[in-house]
Amino acid sequence: MLAARDLRKTYQTGDGPLTVLDGVSLSLDAGESVALTGESGSGKSTLLHCIGCLDTPDAGTLMLNGTALHDLDEGGRAEIRRRHIGVVFQSLNLIPSLTVARNLSFQARLADREDPDWTRHLTDRLGLSGLGERYPEQLSGGQQQRVAIGRAIAARPDLVLADEPTGNLDEDTADAVLSLLLDLVAETGAGFLMVTHSQRHAARLGRQLTLSAGRLA
Numbered sequence: 749m750l751a752a753r754d755l756r757k758t759y760q761t762g763d764g765p766l767t768v769l770d771g772v773s774l775s776l777d778a779g780e781s782v783a784l785t786g787e788s789g790s791g792k793s794t795l796l797h798c799i800g801c802l803d804t805p806d807a808g809t810l811m812l813n814g815t816a817l818h819d820l821d822e823g824g825r826a827e828i829r830r831r832h833i834g835v836v837f838q839s840l841n842l843i844p845s846l847t848v849a850r851n852l853s854f855q856a857r858l859a860d861r862e863d864p865d866w867t868r869h870l871t872d873r874l875g876l877s878g879l880g881e882r883y884p885e886q887l888s889g890g891q892q893q894r895v896a897i898g899r900a901i902a903a904r905p906d907l908v909l910a911d912e913p914t915g916n917l918d919e920d921t922a923d924a925v926l927s928l929l930l931d932l933v934a935e936t937g938a939g940f941l942m943v944t945h946s947q948r949h950a951a952r953l954g955r956q957l958t959l960s961a962g963r964l965a
């Protein structure tokens with residue numbers, strides 16, 4: 749479903765060029781879950797952003813269900829993000845001016861894939877049924893994170909990417925939110941790639957990869 753081959757990315761910094769991805773290859777099948785760990789600054793977010801069409805690698809190829817992402821222009825990448833990729837960040841990215849219900853439906857509408865039954869199911873499973881008319885700022889951190897998860901999978905994307913999705917939560921809440929995320933992604937059949945600093949959380953995914961010195965192991 750996803751195949752990344754020999755991705756390379758070098759940033760120009762005040763101290764000179766910094767090579768963060770130095771020939772990274774990875775494959776992900778539909779329904780498969782992979783954890784990405786590595787030291788702070790090892791390039792995990794950079795890799796996730798390249799795969800998620802939020803950033804572009806300097807070299808390498810990236811195929812998603814037969815589409816060559818590396819050949820797309822910005823408009824093409826935006827289309828892929830809208831229709832095929834869901835992302836959950838630690839910093840949520842909820843739309844503050846929209847209610848919980850509209851945050852969820854907005855994403856599905858963007859993808860042209862509105863499905864009221866799925867949205868209702870998602871809302872129930874995420875424990876947000878009574879909160880649909882609230883605004884993000886009126887929710888707890890755990891509730892906001894559950895809305896962010898709902899947004900990422902509202903459009904039933906082929907690929908779900910998560911960057912430290914439970915990093916801001918206490919341990920019990922983080923465990924519960926991760927369980928929900930894994931269950932719901934499994935229901936959609938999407939591929940799932942998650943950056944985490946927690947070995948315990950990484951162990952709950954099907955496969956574990958570590959980024960070090962620009963390479964995956």
Ligand SMILES: Nc1ncnc2c1ncn2[C@@H]1O[C@H](COP(=O)(O)OP(=O)(O)OP(=O)(O)O)[C@@H](O)[C@H]1O
Binds near residue numbers: 761766786787789793
């Ligand atoms: N736009 C940029 N310009 C220059 N350097 C950058 C840029 N973005 C990231 N970097 C550097 O690239 C390296 C990798 O950053 P990245 O955020 O991908 O690491 P990470 O493994 O996700 O780190 P963390 O676990 O701390 O979130 C870091 O040294 C960072 O300072």
